[in-house]
Amino acid sequence: MKRFLRTLVLAALLAPAAVLATPVDINTADATTLESVKGIGPAKAQAILDYRKQHGPFASTADLAKVPGIGTRTLEQIGDQVTVGAPAARKAAAKPATASKP
Template sequence: MERQGLDPAEMSGASDGQMNGSAGTGQNTGMTAQVQQDNRININTADEAQLTTLTGIGATRAQAIIVYREENGPFAAIEDIMNVQGIKEGTFAKIKDEIVVG
């Protein structure tokens, strides 16, 4: 009898937990996406301090972005940042949702 009493309780708890987890995840994802869009860094206008807030971008790479921009003009697309020395596909993959051109 104890087993019968535990199984429905465990099943109810699992169902409730799954439902709450799914609903919460959907809501949080939407809010996170909005925040990211509002806080993206414009790589055509950002200074060194702003660029170093990007994932995987330190002072040296931030300076390289600024020098590239000064020598070649503004970035036409975010993918163009991979033309900067030291920024390859791996780094771009980490920062692509954090940057914008304008």
């Protein structure tokens, strides 16, 4: 039992930081933040910034496939590490505005 617990603790300590980290918002991140995503280096980070500047914000993380140098394999690798905005912000944006009564 002690051996099992030691193994479990060791596994927890060695777990990748990406699993515990908050996803990076690809619509607001700078190059350094994008590079913190495992699978995104300086060239891909710059390509994301260039694409975003030319085409505007990404509607979904799947739109990263439109960025030169990012393909299916990269999307599969980074999918859980990126987002297109904070969940609360997306929820608020999706909620229709209501007119207040005088």
